[in-house]
Amino acid sequence: MSRSNLVKNALxxxxxxxxxxxxxxxxxxxxxGIYMNxxxxxxxxxxxxxxxxxGGSLEFxxxxxxxxxxxxxxxxxxxxxxxxxxLFYGISMLDKFKGTGWKKPYLIFGMCDESFSxxxxxxxPETVDRGWFMFFVTLLNQIYWVFGxxxxxxxxxxxxxxxxxxxxxMTAMFVVIFLEQCFKExxxxxxxxxxxxxxxxxxxxxxxxxxxxxxxxxxLVLTVLRRPLEKAGEPA
Numbered sequence: 001m002s003r004s005n006l007v008k009n010a011l012x013x014x015x016x017x018x019x020x021x022x023x024x025x026x027x028x029x030x031x032x033g034i035y036m037n038x039x040x041x042x043x044x045x046x047x048x049x050x051x052x053x054x055g056g057s058l059e060f061x062x063x064x065x066x067x068x069x070x071x072x073x074x075x076x077x078x079x080x081x082x083x084x085x086x087l088f089y090g091i092s093m094l095d096k097f098k099g100t101g102w103k104k105p106y107l108i109f110g111m112c113d114e115s116f117s118x119x120x121x122x123x124x125p126e127t128v129d130r131g132w133f134m135f136f137v138t139l140l141n142q143i144y145w146v147f148g149x150x151x152x153x154x155x156x157x158x159x160x161x162x163x164x165x166x167x168x169x170m171t172a173m174f175v176v177i178f179l180e181q182c183f184k185e186x187x188x189x190x191x192x193x194x195x196x197x198x199x200x201x202x203x204x205x206x207x208x209x210x211x212x213x214x215x216x217x218x219x220l221v222l223t224v225l226r227r228p229l230e231k232a233g234e235p236a
Contacts, residue, residue: 006129006132007129007132009127010128010129010132010133010135010136011132011136013125013128013133014132014133014134014140015136015140017118017122017137018118018137018140020176021114021118022140022144024114025114025141025144025145025148026144026148027148028056028145028148029050029144029145029146029149029150029151029152030148030151030152032046032050032056032059032060032148032149032152033046033148033149033151033153033154033155033156034152034153034155034156035060035063035152035156036049036149036152036156037156037157038156039063039067040067041063041153042153043153043154043156044153045153046059046149046150046152046153047146047149047150047153049062049149050142050145050146050149050150051142051146054109054110054112054142054145055082055083055112056112056145057082058079058082059149061078061082065078081212084211084215085113085212085215086111088215088219089111089113089116090108090111091219092116092120093107093111093116093119096119096120096130096134099131100130100131100134101131103132103134103135106135106138106139107119107134107135107138110138110139110141110142111138112141112142114141115134115138115141118137119133119134119137119138121180121184122137190222190229193222193225194218197214197217197218197221198210198214200217201213201214201217202214
């Protein structure tokens with residue numbers, strides 16, 4: 001297969017996986033762009049921030065940071081707390097990113113929650129180049145977000161809409177991805193362990209501080225129980 005056909009095949013395979021992301025990013029990006037506009041920023045801000053930061057939760061919080069006093073250490077700590085989950089994403093993708101060549105730096109930069117979910121769980125056909133597939137998943141998702149955020153910034157001064165509740169679209173999407181992954185496994189022990197760890201840490205640390213302890217707990221449990229889980233997942 002020629003290089004051009006290889007690239008086209010990867011793009012054609014990756015695009016359907018990103019359609020649900022487009023639906024979510026369209027609404028959230030519009031919301032973010034409008035939010036930036038009503039906070040006093042022109043459309044250049046959401047466009048450039050979505051290009052360079054590309055972290056939805058952090059970009060929403062960054063609006064408050066830009067409007068507040070200059071506090072670099074507080075901003076650094078807040079950023080690490082919000083985006084700390086990407087450390088675990090990176091560890092999980094170490095093997096998958098091997099051999100991707102020049103695409104690897106962009107795959108690392110653009111690894112948002114949604115791109116990680118697709119690239120980690122997708123069953124990529126043997127005829128499709130894995131590196132190009134992950135590259136296009138990442139690129140398309142960022143294009144959706146940048147386009148939505150920019151359009152929201154442009155339209156923010158022209159229309160007035162109630163955006164309350166639109167953020168739930170991404171929560172619903174992750175629930176669907178989680179359920180699909182559970183259905184693929186005959187014995188979803190790892191999913192049940194994750195749910196149990198999340199509930200325990202939520203009760204122990206509270207709603208505002210349970211995310212990082214939950215990830216540490218899941219990492220520890222899965223590391224300790226790795227071999228038993230692998231044996232339990234083998235076909236009878």
